[in-house]
Amino acid sequence: DAGITQSPRHKVTETGTPVTLRCHQTENHRYMYWYRQDPGHGLRLIHYSYGVKDTDKGEVSDGYSVSRSKTEDFLLTLESATSSQTSVYFCAISGQGEETQYFGPGTRLLVL
């Protein structure tokens, strides 16, 4: 997990409230990713970024938005949280020309 932090690590929120998760890296890597991990579904890509202000959708992007205003920070926002977004969220990074992804410690989100 060195070089990647996620905050908060745990969060409980209510349906309908906005939630922002933060991923911070100190590796100066170009690519950043947000995944969610659920039993029976494995890791699924939500959004990814290939540079500052450059982002694209993954396979489960509905209900999520992202922003990357600095190389080191990638924010994931749930505009109006729903119970189906209860999950563990992982951020990952990779360098230019690298296939390997390095994962953060994860954020456990519970939407009541």
Added chain:
Amino acid sequence: SQKIEQNSEALNIQEGKTATLTCNYTNYSPAYLQWYRQDPGRGPVFLLLIRENEKEKRKERLKVTFDTTLKQSLFHITASQPADSATYLCALGNAGKSTFGDGTTLTVKP
């Protein structure tokens, strides 16, 4: 649609034996395949990468094979130890994006 299947959700073996985990895929032409290890409450950690033009890769007690005709990868841990107990994920990759399998949980009993 793309589909990745990892053999049985759980695999139990005796210490010292070789663990073999399987990753099968359909409707996908990956440029590379990776194996990650995930411990409870932690993020996945990269173990090995094998490219589409490679048949086999080794790293210490780990060995990965990749058969693009069968659309299958095998992941072997030789001389397994209780410390190898974890969930192992395979991931198919292309152009910097990866699709992950659900994982196989390996338990090595002393």
